[in-house]
Amino acid sequence: MFIRRLLQRRLGYWTLAELDKFDYRLLELLQENSRLTGNELSAKVGLSSAACLRRVQRLRETGVIERDVAIVSPKVFGKKMMVIVLLTMERDRPDRYMLMREEFGRMPEVVQCHHVTGAHDFVLRIQVSDMEEYSAFVDRVFHEPYIKRYESLAVLGSLK
Amino acid sequence: MFIRRLLQRRLGYWTLAELDKFDYRLLELLQENSRLTGNELSAKVGLSSAACLRRVQRLRETGVIERDVAIVSPKVFGKKMMVIVLLTMERDRPDRYMLMREEFGRMPEVVQCHHVTGAHDFVLRIQVSDMEEYSAFVDRVFHEPYIKRYESLAVLGSLK
């Protein structure tokens, strides 16, 4: 177990080798439910409560656990409609890519944004309340000269 | 505020009308960081710590907050590669849709699965460690008679 600290100190961040089976088990559990208490973790992992919490604490500090979030039922925000958009940009404006990403990051409708290879450039996941809102969004965002084409896929149902 | 409990009792679950601005603010905050303490929430929301926690407790009980999860850096699990797949199925096998969804649900590589309208039928988000693993996944899953076409978009970078 000596490796842990050593590598952490030298590299300043974690690499795979430093996590043992306990860490993986903890991550697995917390990924499913981050509100498990020290005692609950202890029972499932086989370490004392304190040991579990210390490990979790370090996983957080070192960025292995990036953050903890509450998953809110989408219905609540009335954003019942989800759309996946395949976006193709004009090839002559590569400088636009970074700007686009930043802009997408600030738009509340954009739940996810992936920059991809292949026939398209971006895959966006959009969450809106209805078609009207989506339509407005499209007009506002996608009718730009450097956007060549966009394809909207309305989501009928999702898993995970 | 009387509406809250009333509807809750009658319907057994929450509807939009029952959430006030405080609830929305709390949800907004917890969606970003679910580890905020009562005092921190109190300061940002303008209610007492106890009131905040009581509300959050209820949001959880009633399913408005579905669950809390830790977000683990994908690098940690060695799943460094993300691929988005646009899947088109043969039109004559609508019965396959449900089965597919269930199967995707059980595959650990499939992080997300959306059933969509339009030119494609499914949009999958796949997380694997390398091209080799992805290749194996494709061979195993996509080479089925009822799958007409699939398009893989490798993710270069993501937001959110």
Add this chain to the structure above:
DNA sequence: AGATTCTTTGCGAAAATCTCGCACGGATTT
């Protein structure tokens, strides 16, 4: 309007949970 009922709030005590120092034991280095 006024009385009644139901709900939420803030406060503060009690319970639960987390953090931290400490001594011990196993592993690695010298």
Add this chain to the structure above:
DNA sequence: AAATCCGTGCGAGATTTTCGCAAAGAATCT
């Protein structure tokens, strides 16, 4: 073999959450 470096469990102390209670606000009823 001695010294050093973790990680562990234990337990005290700190922090956080839960809960009961009285008071205040709304909604409902007369």
